[in-house]
Amino acid sequence: MVSHAHQGTTSSALTRLNLNAARALGIPPHGYAHLLGLAPEHLNDDLCxxxxxxxxxxxxxxxVHAPWTEVAGLLAQQSAIGSLGVWDYLITSAPTPLDGIQDAAVYLTAVVDTGTDTLQVTEDGDLITVSHINKADLAHEAACAVRACALGLYLQRLSHAAQRRLVPVRVTLAAETPRRHDALIALYGTRAIEFEAPVSSLTFLAPDLKAPNPHAQPGLSAVLRRHAEQTLATAIPLHNWLDLFRTALAAAPQEAAPTLSDVARRMAISTRSLQRRLDEHGTTWSGEVETLRRARIVELLHHTDLGIDAIAARSGYADARALRRAVHRWYGTTPAALRRTGPAPAHASARTRSWS
Incomplete structure (x- = not known):
């Protein structure tokens, strides 16, 4: 499942994993605190x-602070089952580990940027290979760490599904040969690791991945797949500063008109800087506020039974008359007529907060 809207972004859960590893390594916050998406309202929101x-x-x-082999091991240690959300449970709750990792491949977008990362599962006789292809533009050492960590995450979750430690018969890494790789031996449970390979992969005996999961529940995988789809449909990609601004604006209380000073304070910048950045992105404060109001009003008309007075109050208008004037300006009709047209398509209403 690939969504162009999600390309260039990762789940907030994966971002938290990287941030926790940075803290564990003692990396000074000034090196990363300014990066987009690390504000608490974004980092702690699983929709972002x-x-x-x-x-x-x-x-x-x-x-820079530790060898890439140790970074890979630390990232894997930080990632307990469930820390990556529904994607984890797609693997651990499937009828077999093979079913789970195949579902994980389909819904990889729920965790990473599938514009650069791919998970493939192939069968060859009595062997099954799980491959991770990473083409992100990383520094060489960081790329080695990411590829090694990805395999570690797959192995952890497959082992959890099987309720026993699975040991691959072979591990290949598209990474340089390190001086020491004790951390990787511990991570994979084997010394059969081949470095400088074309693709990073884990190869298992087919019976290990085809055996029934001890705690699998009939029908649960279908529920989890639907949940993954819904999560992706309602996700808010934060590609740039303007996306971050819009999430801050949408977080303002709905009962009152948002103010420039409140949003600037939420974003930790001055009102003048906020207006300047909006101008740089070809938009204005008043235009953004009107777009937010418009989206909220359409959402309330199509998905609630609230009266026009209540909707006006919730969307920051003085009264129903002001709301009717706004709706007529936008659509050339009345709120009642707009409500009768029926709900907007699911993909449109799901993006009220991001305008994407």
């Missing part, structure tokens, strides 16, 4: 998808 460049920069900083 920070820029992939933020995780890339943190990974690069990490490999």
């Amino acid at each position: 998808r920070p820029p992939a460049s933020t995780s890339i920069r943190i990974a690069e900083l990490a490999t």
Whole structure:
């Protein structure tokens, strides 16, 4: 499942994983605190998808402070089952580990930028190979760490699904041969690691991945797939500063008109700087506020039974008359007529907060 809207972004869960590793390594915050998507309202919101460049920069900083083999091991240690959200449970709750990793490949977008990362599962007789292809523009050491960590995450979750430690018969890494790789031996449970390979992969005996999961529940995988789809449909990609501004604006209380000073304070910049940045992005404060109001009004008309007075109050208008004038200006009709046209398409209403 690939969405162009999500390309260039990763899940906030993955960003938190990278940030936790940076803190564990003692990297000074001034090296990364300014990066897009690290504000608490974005980082702690599982609907937000920070820029992939933020995780890339943190990974690069990490490999300056420690060997890439240790960074890979630390990232894997920081990622407990469930820390990557529904994607984890697609693997651990499937009928077999193979079913789970195949679902994980389909919904990889739920975690990473599938514009640069791909998960492939291939069967060849009695062997099954799980491959991770990473083409992100990272510094060399950081790329090695990311590729090694990805395999570690897959192995952890497959082992959790099987309820026993799975040991691959072979590991290949598209990474340079390190001086020491004790951390990788511990991560994969084997010394059969081949470096400088074309693709990073784990190869298992087919019976290991085809055996029934001890705790699988019939029908649960279908529920989790639907949940993953819904999560992606409602996700808010934060590609740039303007996306961050719009999430801050949308977070303002709906019962009152948002103010420039409140949003500037939320974003930790001056009102003058905020207006200047909006101008640089070809938009204005008043235009953004009107777009937000318009989206909220359409959402309330199509998805609630609230009266026009209540909708006016919730969207920052003085009264129903002001709301009717606004709706007529936008659509050339009345709120009641607009409501009768029925709800907007699901993909449109899901993006009320991001205008993407």
